Amino acid sequence: MTQPIRWLQDEIADRMLQKLDIVKLDVRDILVIPDFPGNHHAALAKRFPRAHIHSVLEDNSSKLQLWIAKTRANWRSIFGGGKTSSLTHLRSTNKFDIPDNSVDLIFSNLLLQDLTDPKLFLRECWRVLQEGGLVVFSYLGPDTGKELRAIQSESGILQLKNLLSPWDMHDLGDALMAEQFADPVMDMEYLTLDYERPRLLLNDVEALKLANKNPHLDAEIGDLPKKLTLEIVYGHAWALGKHLAKSQDNVAYIDVNQIGRKTRTDSH
Known part of the structure; x- marks a missing residue:
């Protein structure tokens, strides 16, 4: 995402937090990915006033702006040891720069559509979440920008870019189950x-990474649509039973030393 679409990130973050109203969770450490200097910091701090915020920054985010946003929202996220890394590091390594079992909540807003393989992202979420932790996410679904497809085929001028991960909510729900997450909830x-002017639409199309940049595109295409559809997919799932070995052939194998330990089986 880029600055012109910042308002959308804040709007979707608000909707994600509203969906958490019915969820009870004791949060001490939050991983926000991607993190940006928006209004979500104040909402997270209000919801989880004792939490430390760890950040994976957007590639074009200013660390100073993010520091100011966090300071205004919650001083604990600054002086409590919250770590900061970048999306560049994630894309190059497919790893979060934080230890195993270190966060209670992962808050991921409009990211998965830009990742080549969301399964690797989910595996990292499983790794860093503590037992009983929650991953909450949103992303652009495959119907996003559907009005533009006819223009591309007719003119050849507008060069659309496919979402790196054009997964619908059923695909992501299946992936969560495959990565051992419990009680996944998906909706869309x-x-x-x-839009009043073609250039405004094209600015958002470029900011959403739906097409290659072309400053003269609105002059070259005479019949641009006046609206743009966004498919927003939401989901959350729990990290439960992390001490159990991964199942094989539909059978869950556990170590003999784990017998007798109490596991969490309550649903949310």
Whole structure:
């Protein structure tokens, strides 16, 4: 995402937090990915006032702006040892720069559509979440920008870019189960953006990474749509039973030393 679409990130973050209203979770450490200097810091600090915020920054984010946003929201996230890394590091290594079992909540807003393999992301979420932790996410679904497809095929001028991960909510739900997450909940909504000028639409198309940048595109295409559809997919799932070995052939194998330990089986 880039600055022109910052308002959308804040809007979707608000909706994600509203969906958490029914969830009870004791949070001491939060991983926000991607993190940006928006209004979500204040909302997270209000919801989880004792939590430390660990950040994976957008590639174009200012560390100073993010520091100011966190300071205004919650001083604990600054002086409590919250770690900061970058999306560049994640893309190059497929790893978060934080230890195993170190966070209670992962808050990921509009990222998965830009990753080549969301399964690697989910594996990292499983690794860093503590037992009983929660991953909450949103991303752009495959129907995003569907109005633009006819223009590309007719004119050849507008060069659309496929979402790196055009997964619908069923694909992601299946992936969560495959990565051992419990009680996944998925839902989806369509948002329709209306535009008065073609250039405004194209600015958002480029910011959402749906097409290659072309400053003269609005002059070259005479019949641009006046609206843009966004498919927003939401989901969350729990990290439960992390001490159990991964199942093989539909059978869960456990170490003899684990017998007798109490496991968490309550649902949310």
